[in-house]
Amino acid sequence: MFIDVVPNGRSAPAVLLRESFREGRKVHKRTIANLSQMPPALIDGLRALLAGGAVVGGADQALEIRRSLPHGHVAAALGMMRKLGIPRLLGRRASRERSLALALIAGRVIAPGSKLSTLRGLNPETATSSLGQMLDLGVIEEREIYAALDWLGTQQGRIERQFARRHLRDGTLVLYDVSSSYLEGRHCELAHHGYSRDHRPDRPQIVYGLLCDREGRPIAVEVFEGNTADPATVAAQVETLKRRFHLERVVLVGDRGMITTARIRETIKPAGLDWISCLRAGQIQDLAEGPLQMSLFDERDIAAITSPDYPGERLIACRNAALATERRRKREALLVATETELARIRDATRRKRAPLHGEAAIGLAVGAVINQRKMAKHFDLTITASRFDFQRNAASIAREAALDGIYVIRTSVSADVMSETEAVSAYKDLSRVERAFRSLKSVDLAIRPVHHWLSPRVRAHVFLCMMAYYVEWHLRDALKPLLFQDHDRPGAETERSSPVAPASTSPAADHKRGRRRNDQNLPISSFSDLMAHLATQTLNTAALPKAPNATFTTLAKPTPLQAAAFDLIGIDPMRVQ
Numbered sequence: 322m323f324i325d326v327v328p329n330g331r332s333a334p335a336v337l338l339r340e341s342f343r344e345g346r347k348v349h350k351r352t353i354a355n356l357s358q359m360p361p362a363l364i365d366g367l368r369a370l371l372a373g374g375a376v377v378g379g380a381d382q383a384l385e386i387r388r389s390l391p392h393g394h395v396a397a398a399l400g401m402m403r404k405l406g407i408p409r410l411l412g413r414r415a416s417r418e419r420s421l422a423l424a425l426i427a428g429r430v431i432a433p434g435s436k437l438s439t440l441r442g443l444n445p446e447t448a449t450s451s452l453g454q455m456l457d458l459g460v461i462e463e464r465e466i467y468a469a470l471d472w473l474g475t476q477q478g479r480i481e482r483q484f485a486r487r488h489l490r491d492g493t494l495v496l497y498d499v500s501s502s503y504l505e506g507r508h509c510e511l512a513h514h515g516y517s518r519d520h521r522p523d524r525p526q527i528v529y530g531l532l533c534d535r536e537g538r539p540i541a542v543e544v545f546e547g548n549t550a551d552p553a554t555v556a557a558q559v560e561t562l563k564r565r566f567h568l569e570r571v572v573l574v575g576d577r578g579m580i581t582t583a584r585i586r587e588t589i590k591p592a593g594l595d596w597i598s599c600l601r602a603g604q605i606q607d608l609a610e611g612p613l614q615m616s617l618f619d620e621r622d623i624a625a626i627t628s629p630d631y632p633g634e635r636l637i638a639c640r641n642a643a644l645a646t647e648r649r650r651k652r653e654a655l656l657v658a659t660e661t662e663l664a665r666i667r668d669a670t671r672r673k674r675a676p677l678h679g680e681a682a683i684g685l686a687v688g689a690v691i692n693q694r695k696m697a698k699h700f701d702l703t704i705t706a707s708r709f710d711f712q713r714n715a716a717s718i719a720r721e722a723a724l725d726g727i728y729v730i731r732t733s734v735s736a737d738v739m740s741e742t743e744a745v746s747a748y749k750d751l752s753r754v755e756r757a758f759r760s761l762k763s764v765d766l767a768i769r770p771v772h773h774w775l776s777p778r779v780r781a782h783v784f785l786c787m788m789a790y791y792v793e794w795h796l797r798d799a800l801k802p803l804l805f806q807d808h809d810r811p812g813a814e815t816e817r818s819s820p821v822a823p824a825s826t827s828p829a830a831d832h833k834r835g836r837r838r839n840d841q842n843l844p845i846s847s848f849s850d851l852m853a854h855l856a857t858q859t860l861n862t863a864a865l866p867k868a869p870n871a872t873f874t875t876l877a878k879p880t881p882l883q884a885a886a887f888d889l890i891g892i893d894p895m896r897v898q
Contacts, residue, residue: 322338322339322340322353323338323339323340323341324336324337324338324339324356324364324367324368325337325338325339325350333357334357335355335357336355336356336357336359336364337352337353337354337355337356337357338352338353338354338355338356338367338873338875339351339352339353340353351893351895352895352896353875353876353895354873354874354875354876355873355874356873358871358872358873359871359873360871363871384863384864385863385864386861386862386863387862387863387864387872388861388862389859389860389861389862390448390449390450390451390454390859390860390861391449391450391451391856391857391858391859391860392450392451392455392856392858392859392860392876392894393854393855393856393857393858393879393883393886393887393894394431394450394852394853394855394856395427395431395450395451395452395455395856396455396855396858396887396892396894396895397796397852397855397886397887397890397892397894398427398430398431398792398796399423399427399452399455399456400887400890400891400892400893400894401792401795401796401799401890401892402423402426402427402792403892404795404890404891404892405791405792405795407423407426407788407792408423410480410483411423411473411476411480412476417465418468418469418472420456420457420458421458421461421465421466421468421469422469422470422472422473422476423456424439424443424452424453424456424458424469425439425466425469425470425473425785426785426788426789426792427452427789427792428442428443428452429785429786429788429789430789430792430793430796430852431450431452431852431856432449432450433789435772436466436467436470437463437466439466440461440463440466443458443461444460444461445459445460446460450856451860454860467778470778470781470782470785471777471778471781473781473784473785473788474777474778474780474781474784477780477781477784478565480788481540481541481561481565481566482565482566484539484540484541484791485540485541485565485566485568488534488538488540489534489540489566489568489571490568491568491569491570491571492570492571492572493534493535493568493571493572494534494535494571494572494574494597494747494750495532495533495534495535495540495562495571495572495573495574496532496533496534496535496537496574496575496750496751496753496754497530497531497532497533497555497558497573497574497575497579497754498530498531498575498576498579498751498754498755498758499528499529499530499531499551499554499579500518500528500529500531500758500761501515501516501517501518501519501526501527501528501529501547502519502526502527502529502768502769502770502771503517503519503521503524503525503526503769503770503771504524504525504526504527504547504770504771504772504773504779505770505771505772506772506774507525508774509525509527509773509774509775509776509779510546510776511527511544511545511546511547511776511779512525512526512527512546512547513525513526513546513547513548514526514547514548515528515547515548515549519769525547526547527544527545527546527547527771527779527783528544528545528546528547528548528549528554529542529543529544529545529783530542530543530545530554530557530558531754531757531758531761531787532558532561532562533753533754533757535747535750535753536753537750537753537754537756537757537794538791538794538795539757539787539790539791539794541561541787542783542784542787543557543558543561544779544780544783545557551578551579552578552579552580552581552583552584554579555573555575555579555580555584555588555589556584556588558573559573559588559589559592559594562592562594563592563593563594569593570593570594570595571594571595572594572595572596572597572732572734572739572747573589573594573595573596573597574596574597574598574747574748574750574751575596575597575598575751576598576599576751577598577599577600577601578601579598580596580598585598585733590733595732595733595734596732596733597730597731597732597734597744597747597748598730598731598732598748599728599729599730599731599748600636600728600729600731602724604729605724605727605728605729606720606724607630608626608628608636608638608729609723609724611628612626612627612628612636613626613638613727613729615723617638618638618640618727622639622640622641622642622819622821622822623637623638623639623741623742623745623819623820623821624637624638625637625638625741626638626729631731633733634731634732634733635731635732635733635734635735635736635744636729636730636731637729637730637731637732637741637744637745638727638728638729638730639727639728639729639730639745639821640726640727640821641726641727641728641821641822641823642726643726643822643823644725644726645725645726645727646726648725648726649722649725652718652721652722655694655695655696656696656699656713656718658694659690659691659693659694659696659700660711660713662690662693663687663690663691663700663711666683666686666687666690666709667709667710667711669686670683670707670708670709676707677709678706678707679706680704680705680706683704683709684704687702687704687709698714698717699713699714699717699718699721700712700713700714701713701714730744730745730748732744742819742820745820745821746820749820757790757794760790760793761786761787761790768782768783768786771783793848796848796890797848799889799890799891800848800851800886800889800890802839802840802841802889803839803843803845803846803851803882803885803886803889804845804846804847804848804851805833805834805845805846805847806830806848807826807827807829807830808827808829808830808833809827809828809829809830810827811827812827812828812829812830813825813826813827813830815827816828833845841885843881843882843885844882851882851886854880854882854883855883855886857877857880857883858876858877858879858880858883858894859876859877860874860875860876861874861875861876861877862874863875876894876895879894
């Protein structure tokens with residue numbers, strides 16, 4: 322460590338505290354602190370101290386730490402945003418709105434919360450991290466935060482087009498799925514009651530569809546009214562791919578509840594897009610009476626079949642033994658639970674005091690139970706004015722059990738373009754969108770609850786969360802060697818006997834997880850725990866008591882784990898402004 326004086330043209334030279342480090346055969350310098358504002362006498366004292374001298378004088382001459390702010394996680398988020406070119410994506414010229422938008426995105430990655438909570442964490446007086454200082458935001462007014470959110474919303478279309486140019490090409494696979502989140506309040510035009518994936522049917526909600534590339538990297542998001550059915554969102558995505566992104570050949574991958582026969586006929590085919598989806602349970606049951614024979618799976622778990630009900634489509638039947646076992650277990654548990662509830666009603670009709678009687682009363686009690694777990698089809702019920710009885714429908718249960726673990730992929734992509742195993746793998750890639758929803762909604766970015774009422778602001782909030790996930794996705798990808806996440810996907814694929822088989826982990830990942838350490842003997846953790854550890858590297862403001870205006874900033878020395886994380890991201894935590 323040494324003090325370096327750097328000429329600065331006609332201005333006063335910059336006085337920097339630096340250290341040297343070696344990468345291979347090259348020696349580099351890293352700036353630790355800018356000492357330009359310190360008194361010359363203090364700089365001379367530091368120079369002597371670094372040369373091996375000793376500190377002399379009383380406690381009133383010692384350095385004091387004026388403030389210490391968590392910084393490492395800020396450096397990671399801002400550094401990755403710089404590498405991804407997010408500032409230039411937001412706007413080519415630096416502006417107050419752009420800086421605040423960067424702060425909102427980074428804040429969502431490091432400490433998701435309400436806009437007012439983010440405001441308090443950025444303002445110098447109440448700062449909870451170095452984020453505001455790194456972006457040189459100064460004092461922020463409440464209206465500026467909401468104005469920056471609105472400004473970010475106006476940039477959505479242009480930014481999504483840039484993401485599409487980066488990550489999508491003609492002929493590529495595009496993953497699409499839909500989720501929902503409830504809103505606070507009752508005044509948003511988008512808020513309606515609908516099918517709640519949050520299990521909050523008492524709250525109005527919004528529905529949003531997320532487009533991702535095959536790796537699960539978010540490309541675009543669109544918000545719909547809360548009572549919009551999943552298939553009704555597909556037309557908007559086709560419009561996005563064809564008109565906004567100017568892609569002529571795309572394979573749209575979606576689940577069976579979204580890419581339905583009607584959507585294929587009315588929306589996807591007319592647009593000239595290909596698709597990969599899956600048949601519903603009832604459609605598979607119909608095939609079981611024709612081309613779908615169990616003997617197809619005697620020696621393999623994938624079989625191509627054809628049906629006149631699906632002209633021009635390829636059907637790929639798959640059987641997952643592990644899934645079959647789990648479905649049998651789950652069905653039996655649901656049957657037993659339903660029988661327990663029905664037995665209570667039967668006992669109520671037979672008790673001596675105040676028995677339950679009347680077909681209407683008994684029917685209401687049975688109706689409240691029989692459909693609760695979707696097991697009505699597996700029971701035969703007998704209801705009279707004074708009696709109720711039930712028994713399992715063995716034929717119905719056997720008919721469903723015969724198809725346990727079986728699903729059928731449907732696609733318009735020809736076999737010479739995509740093999741059977743590739744089509745199955747592409748459909749199973751939808752799990753990456755589901756992981757994105759988990760991160761967006763609760764695990765890391767906390768998209769809910771949504772407190773905004775204005776429709777444009779709700780859309781801007783969802784887009785902000787998508788932008789934050791875009792940054793987080795790349796952070797996770799860079800930091801994989803330090804996370805429980807599998808960092809050797811090719812190795813994992815070689816361990817998998819078939820794309821139908823359950824996902825497996827690579828030997829390298831198993832070794833890492835077993836030891837709880839990686840090959841460099843560094844501890845591994847979850848993404849949130851690693852970010853929390855990075856936050857313990859602080860940005861410190863120091864000064865001499867007798868020179869209160871002569872302050873300088875310096876970083877705490879990184880731990881080996883922090884240094885490894887910064888190396889993987891490829892940033893210098895002191896140079897992320």
